[in-house]
Amino acid sequence: MATEESAGRRPTLVFIHGTNANAYGWTGLITELTLRGHRCLALDLPGHGDRQFIPHAYQAPQDLEALATEPSPLAGFTIDDYVDHVVRVVRRARRLGPVILVGSSQGGVTVSRVGNAVPELLERVVYVAAYCCVDLPNMVSYLETPENSESLLHLIEALKVGDPAALGVSRLNWRSADPAALSAIKRCLAGDFTDDAVRRLAAVLEPDETATIPRSEARGEAHTWGRIPRTYVRFTEDRLIPPALQDRFIAEADRLTPDNPTDVRDIAAPHVGPFHRPELVAVLAELAGRPE
Template sequence: MTTNERPTLILVHGTNSNAYGWSGLVTELTLRGHRCVAVNLPGHGDNQFIPRSYQAPQDLEALASEPSPLAEITIHDYVEHVAGVVRRARQHGPVILVGSSQGGVTVSRVANVVPELIDRVVYVAAYCCVDLPNMLAYLETPENSGSLVHLIEAMKVGDPAELGVTRINWRSAEPKAFEAIKQCLAGDFSDEGVRWLANLLEPDETAAIPVSEARGEAQTWGRIPRTYVRFTEDRLIPLSLQDRFISEADRLTPDNPTDVHSVAAPHVGPFHRPELVEILAGLASQGEGS
């Protein structure tokens, strides 16, 4: 590769989300001259499924049982899709693979598969599983005890074991649902911002990801330079759990320590925090000519 090649930032969203959540970052980074692309994982974004019973007026009884095509999607589908994007981007220069929240699972798995094509992996308040096999195992750790995820779980509709998806009623008219989104995900968002977020999030997410093998492997993932962006006001993935991810990764790869940054942001900070733009722009500038 020539010395003037610029990295491509590939952005992977989290659960019940889509590429649009990165739109502000993509716009700002692009205007600064950086190459970046936000990926819609299979079953999300342009291919998302909106249950008929989720529309207004809602039919909550039907919503609890309406089948979803996302039930057939697995982590392998996510990995194959993102690895394909990595391969295409690599034809034009270095690649920086970024994952937010549950997107960290996909980032780690892709890094296990094509480590030679990735110049840096970045976790943005994301799951970075090392010692334990999957997200579910980390949910049961002491470091996760301060999480407010139970507020979101209370918004579930139907049985994930039967539906094959975790279905969240983001459009619930219950005041406690609005407060759950605000407290767990949105932090200091205005009420208008919380309503905007509730209409952005997608109702269905495959239930397979939290129980899928998610560990980064030392001989593949572990040899790639790694950055973790801590969100210090995160109430979904507590700061103590984020720090555990960093510590475990550093113990596994002591010769490849994590580059750590901190941003005072709630879990959905990527939507509104310019500090993250600065961090990613800096990493992209460092990667030029890799």
């Protein structure tokens, strides 16, 4: 939604990570885009990245009994905290020119809510294999649809420690010594990654994520979010958000805003695969336009 003030100025790509993740996951992608002359920044959502919480019982040697009950400060965060944080950054970035907001996986919830809140500040929203709720109110609702039937999310759910209702967070033991854990991460998230690459992935994923986000209202609204040009990058080998569910998100969005259809791009990769691959770099570089 370019304005006269921002027309002709270089856009800033603002990246929002998914669940149990942080800004670090975008590093390879941002490095390549920056070297091509594009302006980029990746955000750590509240309670993530430099401010993530690592339970004492999570460290080696792990104490699984204590890990199941150790309190987490992330229990106090809500989707409104995520949205407020992103909006503040977008407002600052908007002073430099247009803003393209990019979200992956659960980050799509924040993208949609920011789009509802400040559509006038966004040049485009981009969903990178992300949840894009339209007809149904939240992520959990879509997990129960036929289009999600082939998801391997249940393999990751098996890594949960403790009761999310009691902890206020979804706590995953990425560092489990059980060989099945490595297999679950690879099958659901990483596809063709080597075992060493999967171990590196597990080392940077965060144990805690605010439990309320999947049940938070996340629908894009036609009169706000629906006015913003949008791109959906489909990961055709995704086993966490199956292509059928990604297609449902796209179809629902297009029915809501028939005059603003989704720009769809396909990449043959698993859920976390393309963040260091040239295909996604090429898509985002094209959307950002030729740098000065």
